[in-house]
Amino acid sequence: MPAQTLRHRPAAVAGQFYASDPQELRAQIRGWLGCAAQPAIGSSPKLLIVPHAGYSYSGAIAAKAYELLASCRPRIRRVILLGPAHRVAVKGIAIPTADAFDTPLGVVPLDRVALNLNADLPQVIANDLAHLHEHALEVQLPFLQEGLENFSLVPLVVGFATPDEVAEVLERLWGGEETLIVISTDLSHFLSYEQAVKRDQRTLQKLMSLDAAIVPEEACGATPVNGALKAAARHGLKAELLARCNSGDVTGDHARVVGYAALAFWSDSRLGIKDFTPGQESAEVDADSEVLGRALLARARNVIARRLGYPLLEEPHHPDLHLPGASFVTLHHEGRLRGCIGRLEAGDHTLEMDVRDNALRAAFQDPRFKPVSNHEWPHINLEVSLLESPQALKFESEHHALAQLTAGLDGVIFSWRHHQSTFLPQVWEQLPTVGAFMAALKRKAGLPESFWADDVQLACYRVRVFREFESADALMSQCLSRPEIA
Numbered sequence: 001m002p003a004q005t006l007r008h009r010p011a012a013v014a015g016q017f018y019a020s021d022p023q024e025l026r027a028q029i030r031g032w033l034g035c036a037a038q039p040a041i042g043s044s045p046k047l048l049i050v051p052h053a054g055y056s057y058s059g060a061i062a063a064k065a066y067e068l069l070a071s072c073r074p075r076i077r078r079v080i081l082l083g084p085a086h087r088v089a090v091k092g093i094a095i096p097t098a099d100a101f102d103t104p105l106g107v108v109p110l111d112r113v114a115l116n117l118n119a120d121l122p123q124v125i126a127n128d129l130a131h132l133h134e135h136a137l138e139v140q141l142p143f144l145q146e147g148l149e150n151f152s153l154v155p156l157v158v159g160f161a162t163p164d165e166v167a168e169v170l171e172r173l174w175g176g177e178e179t180l181i182v183i184s185t186d187l188s189h190f191l192s193y194e195q196a197v198k199r200d201q202r203t204l205q206k207l208m209s210l211d212a213a214i215v216p217e218e219a220c221g222a223t224p225v226n227g228a229l230k231a232a233a234r235h236g237l238k239a240e241l242l243a244r245c246n247s248g249d250v251t252g253d254h255a256r257v258v259g260y261a262a263l264a265f266w267s268d269s270r271l272g273i274k275d276f277t278p279g280q281e282s283a284e285v286d287a288d289s290e291v292l293g294r295a296l297l298a299r300a301r302n303v304i305a306r307r308l309g310y311p312l313l314e315e316p317h318h319p320d321l322h323l324p325g326a327s328f329v330t331l332h333h334e335g336r337l338r339g340c341i342g343r344l345e346a347g348d349h350t351l352e353m354d355v356r357d358n359a360l361r362a363a364f365q366d367p368r369f370k371p372v373s374n375h376e377w378p379h380i381n382l383e384v385s386l387l388e389s390p391q392a393l394k395f396e397s398e399h400h401a402l403a404q405l406t407a408g409l410d411g412v413i414f415s416w417r418h419h420q421s422t423f424l425p426q427v428w429e430q431l432p433t434v435g436a437f438m439a440a441l442k443r444k445a446g447l448p449e450s451f452w453a454d455d456v457q458l459a460c461y462r463v464r465v466f467r468e469f470e471s472a473d474a475l476m477s478q479c480l481s482r483p484e485i486a
Contacts, residue, residue, distance in 0.1 A: 007097070007098045007099050007100070008098060008099070008100045008101070008102050008107065009096060009098045009100070009101045009102065009128070009131055009132065010102050011101075011102050011103050011104060011138060012132065012133045012134075012135065012138060013133075013135045013138055013139065014103065014104050016054070017053075017054040017055065017135050017138070017139050018054065018055045018059070018139060018142060019055070019104070020104055021104065022104045022105055025104050025105060025142055026105060026142075026146065028055065028059070029059075029063070029142055029143060029146045030146060032059060032060055032063035032067070033063055033066060033067045033070070033143075033146060033147065044069070044072035044075060044076060044177050044180065045065075045068050045069075045180070045264040045265060045266055046179075046180070046181060046232075046235070046237055046265055046266065046267055047180075047181045047182075047183070047228060047232055047237060047264070047265035048065040048066075048068075048180070048181070048182045048183070048262070048263070048264055048265070049065070049182075049183045049185060049207065049225065049228075049261065049262065049263040049264075049265075050062040050065045050066070050140060050143075050182060050183070050184060050185075050262050051184075051185070051186050051187075051260035051261065051262070052083060052135060052136040052137075052139050052140065052184040052185065052186060053139075053186055053247070053258060053260060054139075055139070056250070057247050057250055057251075057258070057260070058186070058245075058260040060243075061243045061244070061245055061260045061261065061262050062139075062140070062143060062260075062262055063143065063262075064242040064243040064262045065242055065262040065263070065264055066143045066144070066146075066147040067147075068242075068264055069147040069148060069180075070147070072177070073147060073148050073149050074149060075177045075178060076148055076151060076177070076178060076179070076180045077150065077151055077152065077178040077179075078111055078114065078151060078152050078153075078154065078175065078178055078179045078180070079144055079148070079151055079152075079153050079154065079179075079180050079181075079182055080114075080154045080156070080170065080173050080179060080180070080181045080182070081137050081140060081144075081153060081154065081155050081156065081182045081184065082137075082156045082157075082158055082166070082181075082182070082183050082184065082221075082224040082227075082228070083134065083136030083137045083140075083156075083157060083158065083183070083184035083185065083221055083224060084136055084157070084158055084159075084184075084185065084220050084221040084222075084223065084224065085130055085134065085157050085158065085159040086134060086135065086136060086220075087130075087133050087134060088127070088129050088130045088133075088134075088157075088159075089159060089160075090125075090127060090130045090157055090158070090159025090160065091125070091159055091160050092122075092123040092124060092125045092159060092160065092161050092165070093118075093123050093124050093125070093156050093157070093158050093159070093161055093165065093166065093169060094125055094126070094127035094130035094131065094156070094157040094158075094159065095115045095118070095119075095124060095125070095126055095127070095155070095156060096110070096115075096126070096127075096128050096131045096155060097126050097128055098110060098128065098131075099112065101138070101141060101153060101155065103138070103141045103142050103145065104142070105141075105142050105145045105146070106145065108141055108144070108145065108151075108152075108153050109152050109153065110152060110153050110154070110155065111152035111153065111154050114152075114154045114173055115154055117172055117173070118169050118172055118173070121165075121168065121169065121172075123161050123162075123165040123168075123169070124169065127157070130157040130159070131155060131157055134157055136157075136184040136185075136221070137155050137157065137184060139184070140182055140184055141153075144182075154173060156169065156224075158221070158223050158224040158227075159223075161223055161227075162223075162227075163212050163223060163226035163227040163229075163230055164227070164230065165227070166223060166224055166226070166227020166228070166230075167227040167228075167230040167231045167234075169227075170227060170228060170231040171231060171234075174231070174235070181228060181231075183221060183224050183225055183228050184221060184224075185219045185220055185221025185222070185224070185225055186219065186220050186221070186258050186259060186260055187199075187200045187203055187204075187218065187219050187246075187258070187259030187260060187261055188200055188203070188217070188218060188219075188246075188257075188258070188259045189217075189220065189258050189259075190256040190257070190258065191256070191257065192254060192255060192256070192257070193246065193248040193254035193255075193257050194254075196246050196248070196257045196258075196259050197246070197309075198309075199217075199218060199259070200218075200244065200246065200259040200261065201309055201310060201311060202218070203218040203219060203259075204241060204244065204261060204263075204310070204311040205311035205312070206218075207225070207229070207239060207241075207261075207263055207311075208239045208241060208263075208311045208312075208313065209239075209314075210229045210232055210233045210237070210239065211229070212225075212226040212227075212229040212230045212233070213226070214226050214229075232265050235267070236267065237265040237266060237267060238265065238266050238267075239263055239264075239265050240263060240264045240265070240266065241261065241262075241263055241310075241311065241378065242261075242262040242263060242264055242378070243261065243262045243378050243379065244259070244260065244261040244262075244378050245259075245260055245375070246258060246259040246260060247260075249375065288318075289464075291316055291318050292318045292320060292466070293384075293466035294316045295315060295316045295317065295318040295321060296321075296327075296351075296355055296384040296386075296466055297382055297384055297466055297468055298313045298314065298315045298316065299315055299321075299352060299355050299356055299359070300329050300355050300356070300358075300359035300382050300384055301313060301359075301382055301468075302315060303356040303359050303360055304359055304360065304363045304372065304377065305377070307360065307363070307364070308372070308374050308377050309374070310374075310377060310378075320351055321350060321351050321352040322350050322351075322352065323350065323351055324346035324347065324348070324349070324350065324351065325346050325350065325351030325354055325355075325386060326342070326343045326344060326345050326346045326347075326354065326386070326387040327342050327343065327351065327354050327355050327358055327384055327385060327386055327387065328340060328341065328342025328343075328358060328384070328385040328387065328424060328463075329341065329342060329355060329358040329359040329361075329362045329382065329383070329384055329385075330362065330382070330383040330384075330385070330424075330426075331362050331363060331372070331380050331381075331382060331383075332380065332381050332382075332383065333376060333379060333380050334379075338369060338372070338380055339362035339363055339366040339368075339369050339372070340362055340366065340424075341358050341361040341362040341365065341366055342354075342358045342362075342385065342387070343358065343387075344387065344390060344413060344422060344461070345387075345389065345390065346389075351386075355384060359382070381467070381468040382467075382468050383426075383465060383466070383467045383468070384465070384466045385424055385426070385463040385464070385465045385466075386463060386464045386465075386466075387411070387461050387462075387463050388461050388462045388463070389461065390411075390413055390459040390460065390461040391459060391460055391461065392457065392458070392459045393458040393459060393460060395458070398438075398452045398456075401456075401458055402434045402435070402438060404460075405434050405437070405438075405460065407428050407432060407433070407434060407437070408425065408428045408432075409425055409428075409462060410425060410460040410461070410462070411423060411424050411425045411460065411461045411462065411463055412437070412438075412441060412458060412459070412460055413457075413458065413459040413460075413461070414438075414441045414442065414444075414445050414456070414457075414458060415456070415457040415458070415459075416445070416447070416451075416453055416455065416456045416457070417455070419445040419446055419447055420445060421441050421442075421444035421445035422441075423437065423440070423441055423444070424463060424465075425462070425463055425465075426463075426465065427440075
């Protein structure tokens with residue numbers, strides 16, 4: 001008997017929402033996904049929220065979510081993909097009868113077993129017409145094809161359904177690390193730029209707090225989003241905002257814009273879970289350090305986000321926050337320093353006050369940089385360093401002083417009369433020798449590299465460092481046309 005012919009849903013919006021040429025499409029996606037170094041994280045994001053406009057508008061934003069899959073791509077074998085119905089009225093949640101979806105990059109097989117698993121639910125219906133021309137799901141497929149290895153797809157077009165009905169389907173399909181859930185939605189539609197920014201900020205606050213009360217005016221995929229948020233809350237997921245913008249940021253037309261954002265949801269939030277104390281990078285982090293790291297990073301991020309009008313993160317409590325403490329807050333943008341300010345010794349203020357104040361000053365008052373702008377903020381990551389009390393060095397010469405420094409571990413304070421400078425221990429990563437380290441420290445103090453005097457004073461200190469994982473700038477392409485804006 002001849003082999004059964006697979007029924008394929010052909011690509012419907014290739015050449016409009018994204019490139020139809022495979023080489024051009026693959027090069028564009030790989031360019032976006034290759035913009036940032038990929039962290040070797042231990043867990044996979046369980047849930048992604050990504051936009052579905054044309055790639056020239058929101059492709060770079062969506063890529064910020066898909067680039068997270070690089071370190072876990074061998075483990076993900078199934079993708080549950082949900083999006084709203086744009087072209088066909090759907091009562092319930094539509095599943096296709098096809099066996100595969102096609103894109104210019106090849107064939108994506110459907111998981112018929114998983115699709116049939118929900119066929120007995122009254123809200124689930126077979127409806128190929130709902131899928132035939134739906135772009136919300138299709139535009140995600142090339143990203144998944146490039147971001148993952150071998151995976152099967154469970155595509156769901158959500159129409160008139162309740163969030164609880166969506167959550168019920170997701171519970172049946174939840175699975176383990178092998179299953180990734182992707183929700184396709186844009187944010188506000190066709191408001192002025194200023195109105196859109198304000199509305200999207202409120203929507204993102206809801207998303208970050210898993211508030212399943214999103215309305216269609218806030219996100220076209222409100223129903224699948226709300227169902228996913230309900231399921232995420234039940235499973236204890238934590239949200240992370242990866243990137244946001246609107247079409248006005250791309251086109252320059254601020255009259256009627258559409259909002260976009262990328263978010264990831266984790267069973268263990270990436271924020272603050274790594275204690276990068278120099279010399280102990282491979283050590284396991286105890287629970288107390290993890291909570292402290294989350295508490296410090298959340299407060300540093302929130303005080304800047306509040307100034308810029310962005311949503312805020314939950315701020316865990318830790319008893320050390322109310323004790324005196326000295327800290328530095330460092331900002332990085334595309335792996336480059338974007339600001340760093342702190343105090344060398346604890347005063348009469350609490351650690352919480354110190355971190356919040358240093359975060360604000362690092363973002364807006366570091367004389368080496370312009371104040372952080374609203375648009376670049378989603379792409380900046382933070383680092384908080386807790387300083388031990390500095391210890392003065394005793395030495396007879398510069399050579400004797402350098403011999404006492406431990407590369408990679410010691411932060412150093414250089415003082416001579418009214419000249420002073422300091423480098424945190426992290427600077428050893430760029431200046432690995434004591435000679436280069438000291439020469440740069442002198443330059444920072446406004447002195448020649450060869451300078452030395454008998455009354456030079458040096459002090460050393462150690463730090464505990466808590467870092468967020470790296471994030472890269474979202475790259476925006478020049479728009480080509482308006483139809484695929486949403």
